[in-house]
Amino acid sequence: MAQDHVALVEIDLAGELMIAAATSPEDRLSPDRIDEVLDVDADRDARESAAKAERDSATARRR
Template sequence: MVSRRGPSGGPDPVALIEIDLYGELMIAASSAAEERLSTDRIDEVLRVVRRQRAEPAEGPGGPEG
């Protein structure tokens, strides 16, 4: 069990999540056919969601600026 330092004691929820994600990466790496996991596969295992970049707002230097 991972404990937080300080007077409150108890498990550190962030550390527990990191340990879980590390375990998921280890499982994925051990079952992969290739020597290394691709960046896309790592993102998939870690459930990374990529956001679309918003178009720049019209402003100075824009078509009407």
């Protein structure tokens, strides 16, 4: 089941990249544009928030 979810997410991301490439006036998407399309900053922020929550939880358990 989890593999199906991952595959669907990957298909969705590939589709987003194809749409961005098809509508781009340039021949290739820049790395910054790819990050923008894939919303890399939001993903990074979510991972950092999750890591901080885990650290805070571990600290609280040690007390």
